[in-house]
Amino acid sequence: MKHIATKIAAVVLAVVFVMSFAACSGGKPAETASAASIKVGVLAPLTGAVAEYGNAVNNGVIQFVEELNANGGINGKQIELIPYDEEGDPVKAVTGYNSLVDQGVVAIIGDVTTAPTIAVVAESQADGMPMITASATNAAVTCQLDADQNVVKVYENMFRSCFIDPFQGSKMAAFAVDELKAKTAAVLYNVGSDYSGGCAQSFQETAKEKGLEVVAVESYADGAVDFQSQLTNIAAKAPDVLFVPDYYNVVALVAQQAFAAGSKATMLGSDGWDSVLDTISDPSLVEGAYYCSGYSKDDTRSEVQTFVKNYTAKFNDTPNMFAAQGYDAAMILFAAIEKAEASGKTGDEYRKAIIAAMKETDMDCVTGHVAYDQYNNPQKSAAIITFENGAAKFWGNY
Amino acid sequence: MLFLSQCINGLQLGSIYALVALGYSMVYGIIRLLNFAHGDVIMIGAYIALLTIGAGLHPALAVGITILGCVLISVLIEKVAYRPLRSAPRISLLITAIGVSLLLQNLVQLFFTADSRAYPSTAIIPARAIQLGGLSLSLSTVVTILVSVGAMLGLHLLIQKTRMGKAMRAVSEDTGAAQLMGIDINRVISITFAIGSALAGVGSVLYCCRYSVANPTMGSLLGLKAFVAAVLGGIGSIPGAVVGGFAIGFAEVLVTALGFSAWTDAVVFAVLIVVLLVKPTGLLGRGVAEKV
Numbered sequence: 001m002k003h004i005a006t007k008i009a010a011v012v013l014a015v016v017f018v019m020s021f022a023a024c025s026g027g028k029p030a031e032t033a034s035a036a037s038i039k040v041g042v043l044a045p046l047t048g049a050v051a052e053y054g055n056a057v058n059n060g061v062i063q064f065v066e067e068l069n070a071n072g073g074i075n076g077k078q079i080e081l082i083p084y085d086e087e088g089d090p091v092k093a094v095t096g097y098n099s100l101v102d103q104g105v106v107a108i109i110g111d112v113t114t115a116p117t118i119a120v121v122a123e124s125q126a127d128g129m130p131m132i133t134a135s136a137t138n139a140a141v142t143c144q145l146d147a148d149q150n151v152v153k154v155y156e157n158m159f160r161s162c163f164i165d166p167f168q169g170s171k172m173a174a175f176a177v178d179e180l181k182a183k184t185a186a187v188l189y190n191v192g193s194d195y196s197g198g199c200a201q202s203f204q205e206t207a208k209e210k211g212l213e214v215v216a217v218e219s220y221a222d223g224a225v226d227f228q229s230q231l232t233n234i235a236a237k238a239p240d241v242l243f244v245p246d247y248y249n250v251v252a253l254v255a256q257q258a259f260a261a262g263s264k265a266t267m268l269g270s271d272g273w274d275s276v277l278d279t280i281s282d283p284s285l286v287e288g289a290y291y292c293s294g295y296s297k298d299d300t301r302s303e304v305q306t307f308v309k310n311y312t313a314k315f316n317d318t319p320n321m322f323a324a325q326g327y328d329a330a331m332i333l334f335a336a337i338e339k340a341e342a343s344g345k346t347g348d349e350y351r352k353a354i355i356a357a358m359k360e361t362d363m364d365c366v367t368g369h370v371a372y373d374q375y376n377n378p379q380k381s382a383a384i385i386t387f388e389n390g391a392a393k394f395w396g397n398y
Numbered sequence: 399m400l401f402l403s404q405c406i407n408g409l410q411l412g413s414i415y416a417l418v419a420l421g422y423s424m425v426y427g428i429i430r431l432l433n434f435a436h437g438d439v440i441m442i443g444a445y446i447a448l449l450t451i452g453a454g455l456h457p458a459l460a461v462g463i464t465i466l467g468c469v470l471i472s473v474l475i476e477k478v479a480y481r482p483l484r485s486a487p488r489i490s491l492l493i494t495a496i497g498v499s500l501l502l503q504n505l506v507q508l509f510f511t512a513d514s515r516a517y518p519s520t521a522i523i524p525a526r527a528i529q530l531g532g533l534s535l536s537l538s539t540v541v542t543i544l545v546s547v548g549a550m551l552g553l554h555l556l557i558q559k560t561r562m563g564k565a566m567r568a569v570s571e572d573t574g575a576a577q578l579m580g581i582d583i584n585r586v587i588s589i590t591f592a593i594g595s596a597l598a599g600v601g602s603v604l605y606c607c608r609y610s611v612a613n614p615t616m617g618s619l620l621g622l623k624a625f626v627a628a629v630l631g632g633i634g635s636i637p638g639a640v641v642g643g644f645a646i647g648f649a650e651v652l653v654t655a656l657g658f659s660a661w662t663d664a665v666v667f668a669v670l671i672v673v674l675l676v677k678p679t680g681l682l683g684r685g686v687a688e689k690v
Contacts, residue, residue: 225609260536
């Protein structure tokens, strides 16, 4: 009996051994692809908890590259995308980065979420690998920060196509002054969230520069459902606008309680407001409110409409913000690669040329006009969305 | 004026806590059980309202079904989970209550997922503002306060003036003696659960009309805070639960209004610790000498 078991184990082992060999040889053609192609890695979570974001970004990138290849590629060369699924795990992301480098990619689009992106950026410093993330919004992705959030060093090789979190606060303060002619403002933010806190702080800074008087700043703990007391304090100051940078489920509660507290302020929000209408009991509670988003599918610009049409035709799904930002990341990167190809440089110099060209980006993308500041963060316009007759409506780019 | 508005906020929040705390206190008073599933009954109520209004029922009918649903589920829990343990040590009952709480949360999560759902609060109480002098009140605030006070008065009359109330007080005083006097203990306990959870049903509707979101874990924190309110007032004492509920409501609003919003929950639970250390019987509770 024991003898048979040993035999079975031996057979199983042999099969596994042969199969792993087969897998190796199956992977070979990718490594020896024609020299006339340009290899670019895509590092994204394609499975796991955050796969939804990873796949959207990846689809956006695929969309752009297929269009580019159909138009003859760059400098007569076709683009070859090499995706690596890092499952949302920083350790696997670093493994994936090294694997992509070994496969000879000239640049990488990724990563998608903040923690893996930060891990990979640190690893990429020695190689000077040109990288662009479509969706990691944390300030520490493109810069090394000290404990007080001051910039120690800029990661010269790392760019992004999304705006950073605090940028939205600044945007909405400027919007309130320029477009809504607001004189006074109040802020209600989540003390337990970097996202909310960062937006609130930048809102106040820009408000100060623009002469918008912030008459009340109130806060709440993460997970709170009761904002009545804070909103009563705010309503007593009767501000023109009320900035609430948080996610849609909180906003639904705040809107209702703001009404109950008798607040007449126009509510302003950040991109976390997306899909607030699904959670709110009465859409009239957010009527006339505004929030900013990286992208709106209802944007009337031709770049957006063409993108939405082609993407929908290919993937049979309306592109979300991540898909649009993935598309833009590819657009920014390949424009830079085109310049590097034209320069005729090779090796390290070629990579440096890509980075230099990305730094000088100044172009219209699907998610707005992109130009980079000294921290490699895009200075771009945001899509402003408002609510009219109980429905979300694209207001314009600001 | 600001002060007055904040007082009304405290009154609204306090009246919801008081309704829930009453359920805790009544059950504790009668079988010495901390019914930790009480908060989850409120959550069940929220989902019943969500389903019935979603099905197109008239809001008044939906509210009726919600309250009835809360009563039925509580009586069922009492029959299935608590009654077999009537003579078991109290710690077994307590652990069972925690188990029931987890069961309810996970069942709802299984059927409705863990996502928050919009509660049709404006279908029940329209979003309307009432101007009272310089004071702006929402209709839901006024309704919450009036309904809660009404329910508390009703409960007071029931307990003090009816035969059933008398029986409840007797069972609470001395279960054994009450049984010897010919009181049907099981029936009295069932009715106590039913009344407590009817109040929870009312609390559920009022709570959700204020916060308009339902999710499977919404009952835990509400339940815990109401528990603190019941302990503060003196657990087992009906007027104590009301006093405790309002005290906790006002404390929360005060702390938040002064700008310490991050400390709101900490203050509530600090109250629990202080009460247990300084006066474990609570404000209005009676000390019972331990029989040795």
